[in-house]
Amino acid sequence: MNYITCEKRKNAPKINVLICEKKCQEAKTCKGYLNYLQIHSVSAVINEVPPEGETIPSADQALEKSSPLSVGK
Numbered sequence: 001m002n003y004i005t006c007e008k009r010k011n012a013p014k015i016n017v018l019i020c021e022k023k024c025q026e027a028k029t030c031k032g033y034l035n036y037l038q039i040h041s042v043s044a045v046i047n048e049v050p051p052e053g054e055t056i057p058s059a060d061q062a063l064e065k066s067s068p069l070s071v072g073k
Helices: 017-023 031-046 059-065
Strands: 003-005 014-016
Touching (some): 003 031, 014 017, 017 031
């Protein structure tokens, strides 16, 4: 469950995002809710599925392509 801090509430500042989204009249202008949306829209782009026909390389394939680490002096 994801929670945000509600500046409107005094005794219960943490509120579930879904409740805030559905019930709060001020959700569209709420700083906490808008920050939450911005953070999760960025993570959605990062976790985006590649276009059809392209594949994400496995960890082994990524290691093969990377340069070896220099160890020691």
